[in-house]
Amino acid sequence: MRIYPIETGNFKLDGGAMFGVVPKTLWQKTNPADAKNLIDMGMRSMLIEDGERLTLIDTGLGNKQSDKFFSYYDLYGDATLESSLAKYGFHRDDITDVFLTHLHFDHCGGSIQFNKNKTGYEPAFKNAKFWSNEDHWKWATEPNAREKASFFKENINPIKESGQLEFIKMPNSNFCKNSELDFDILFVDGHTDKQMIPHIKYKGQTLVFMADLLPTVGHIPLPYVMGYDTRPLLTLDEKQAFLNSAADNKFMLFMEHDAHNEICTVKHTEKGVRLDQTFTFNDIFN
Template identity: 75%
Template sequence: MRIYPIETGNFKLDGGAMFGVVPKSIWQRTNPADANNMIDMSMRCMLIEDGNRLTLVDTGMGNKQSEKFFGYYFMFGDFTLDASLAKHGFHRDDITDVFLTHLHFDHCGGSIQFNKDKTGYEPAFKNAKFWSNDRHWNWAVEPNPREKASFLKENILPIEESGQLNFVHRNTKDQVGFDVLFMDGHTEKQMLPKIQYQGKTIVFMADLLPTVGHIPLPYVMGYDTRPLLTIKEKADFLNEAADRDYFLFLEHDAYNEICTVQHTEKGVRLKESHKFTDIFN
């Protein structure tokens, strides 16, 4: 098995929304904001090469939305999905599986592209199975008012229409090749891959832990549908991560790719952060 970080682009989000009830005077110490109160974010995906299987975990925002849409998110930097795949010798047509942690646009937008004449949409990974779960899929296709702006039909429905949609079940290892942790605080049945790699455990954090600045328990996004549940899920997970020396792969932290946590008198806190290649070769 080989694992590669795949950088698909950087964007900005409102710092207040990202930290909920935590005051800016506190969260800006770890996540400094610009003049518009926006903080830097990444869309760091993961590529897992395992035998004949090449699995991409999440796909970033993609490029099919309107200029007005992208204007809300202040895209910056030179990262693209295709360039990041090419850096490791791959093309999107090589992808056999696309595993979507959840269906918010910044996690699944790159799954779908315009067709050749821009009259409709098609999967951006023509040879891949797309993996979601039935509870989250139903949640996304009939969205609640709070999440409606994050579940975009053009990102979601063409996956089903293509015939490439698959649902994981509780025994996920037989289906996708790794264990999955299900979390309900951010959105219904978000899925976090848990992978055994080079003698260590890596957990792809998606939106349970967006950045290292979100490690303290009350630091919960305003986007979460059930923030009190997020706090419990974070507490349970971070205690386990500290006990068992998990490596946490950070999808949204623009400056820290992977981190570890430890127990302290103030609770679980950051132990170390690293570039992925500093730990895994």
């Protein structure tokens, strides 16, 4: 098995929304804001090469939305999903599986593209199975008013229409070993219903793809919860349980949204679990 970090681009989000009730005087110490109160955000996917299987975890924003839409998010940087795959000698058509942690636009937008004539949509990975879970799919396709602006029909419906959609079997508990893709999955509900957090055994380490359970290293203290989370008190409990486990087991946390830190570890302190060290992917695995 080999794993590659796949940069799909950078964007900016409102710092207040990203930190909820935490005052700016506190969160700006780790996530400084610009003049518009926006903070840097990454969109870092993960590519797992395992024999003949090539699995991509999350796909970033994509490029099919309008210029007006993209203007809301101050996109910056030169990285794209295509260029990052090419860096390691891969093409979209090589991908056999796309695992979507959840269906918010910044995690699944790159899964679907315009067709050749821009008269409709088609999967951006024509040879891949797309993996979600039945509960989250229902949540995303019948959205509540709070989250409706994050679930775009053009990102979601064409996956099912293509016939390439597969559902992960739902476990009896919130953690399971996934037989379909050969990594463990933690199911969490605070940010959105049945978000999936992959745990991958790799080179003697447990590498955890954090998605939106932990957006940046600045979100490690328990009260630092996004305003975007639908059930913030549940997020508190889920974070606490996960971070204690991460500190106990020395997990490597792969940060999808931290623009400046690829991987971090955490440790127990008198104030609770806190940041231990940050690394680049190559620091640890090359």
